[in-house]
Amino acid sequence: MDITTIIGLLAGIAAMVGGFLWEGGSLSGLLQPNAALIVFGGTLAAVLVSFPASRLRSAAAGLRLALSRQNDTSREQAEELISMATAARRGGVLALEKRAEEHPDPFTREGLFLVVDGNDPAEVRQILELHMDARELKYEGYAKVFEAAGGYAPTMGIIGTVMGLIRVLVNLTDPSHLGASIAVAFTATLYGVASANLIFLPIASKIKSRSQSELNRMEMLLVGILSLQNGDHPHLVRQKLSSFLPDNIRSSDAGVKPDSPPRGEKL
Known part of the structure; x- marks a missing residue:
C-alpha cells in the first residue's frame, strides 16, 4: 500500500x-x-452509463495502481543497461540474447529481442513507442473513470439538496422541523463535493502521476536499448540515461567518477 495515498485520504476526511x-x-x-x-447511487449510475463494461472492470486495476506502493527502480535499470552496453561492445548485440530471454520486464525484453534480431533502429523505436502509447492510453482510461465520478458527484449532491428542499417546502406548515430538514438537505451537497475533491479526483491525479513515472521509465529504457543497438560506449550510455533519473539520485552520484573507457577505446 502507498502510505501517502492512505494518509492523504484519511487526513482529508478527518479534517x-x-x-x-x-x-x-x-x-x-x-x-x-x-x-x-442519492449521491453515491446516482454517481455510480452515471458512471455506468458513461463507460462500457470493459472500461468499468479496469477501474479496479486503476484503484490498485493508485493505492499500491511503487518502488522507483530507474537507477537499477539504468545500471543494468550500462552493464549490457559493456557486454554488447565486447561480444556484440548477440551477447544480449540470454539476458533478453531471462529479463523480467516485458518492455525491456521486447526491446532486446528486437535488437538481437537485427531490426532497423527506426523500426525498433516505432514498435517500442507503440507499446508506450498503449500503456499511456490504458492509464488514461483508468483516470477518466475517476475523473467522471468526480464530475458527477457534486451534481448529484445538488440534486439531493434540491430534492430535500422540495420536501422542506412541502412541510412548511411545521416550522419546528424546518432547520433540521434544511440541514439534512444540504448534507447531500457536502457528500458530493467532499467525495469528488477528497476521493475521486485525487485518485485520478495519482493515476496520472503514476502514468507519467511509468512513461518516463519506458522512455529511459527506449533510449538505452537504442544505445545498445548503436554500440555506444557505456560512459555515453550513462550520460544519456542520467537525464531520466530523479534529481536526488543524480546528485548522489555527482561525486562519483564515471567508468573510464577501456584502454585503446575512444568515446
Whole structure:
C-alpha cells in the first residue's frame, strides 16, 4: 500500500469531520443514509452509463495502481543497461540474447529481442513507442473513470439538496422541523463535493502521476536499448540515461567518477 495515498485520504476526511465537530456539530448530523444513497447511487449510475463494461472492470486495476506502493527502480535499470552496453561492445548485440530471454520486464525484453534480431533502429523505436502509447492510453482510461465520478458527484449532491428542499417546502406548515430538514438537505451537497475533491479526483491525479513515472521509465529504457543497438560506449550510455533519473539520485552520484573507457577505446 502507498502510505501517502492512505494518509492523504484519511487526513482529508478527518479534517472535514473534525472541523465540523469543532464548530459544535454532531456526528449524527453528517450521517444521512438518504443523502448518501442519492449521491453515491446516482454517481455510480452515471458512471455506468458513461463507460462500457470493459472500461468499468479496469477501474479496479486503476484503484490498485493508485493505492499500491511503487518502488522507483530507474537507477537499477539504468545500471543494468550500462552493464549490457559493456557486454554488447565486447561480444556484440548477440551477447544480449540470454539476458533478453531471462529479463523480467516485458518492455525491456521486447526491446532486446528486437535488437538481437537485427531490426532497423527506426523500426525498433516505432514498435517500442507503440507499446508506450498503449500503456499511456490504458492509464488514461483508468483516470477518466475517476475523473467522471468526480464530475458527477457534486451534481448529484445538488440534486439531493434540491430534492430535500422540495420536501422542506412541502412541510412548511411545521416550522419546528424546518432547520433540521434544511440541514439534512444540504448534507447531500457536502457528500458530493467532499467525495469528488477528497476521493475521486485525487485518485485520478495519482493515476496520472503514476502514468507519467511509468512513461518516463519506458522512455529511459527506449533510449538505452537504442544505445545498445548503436554500440555506444557505456560512459555515453550513462550520460544519456542520467537525464531520466530523479534529481536526488543524480546528485548522489555527482561525486562519483564515471567508468573510464577501456584502454585503446575512444568515446
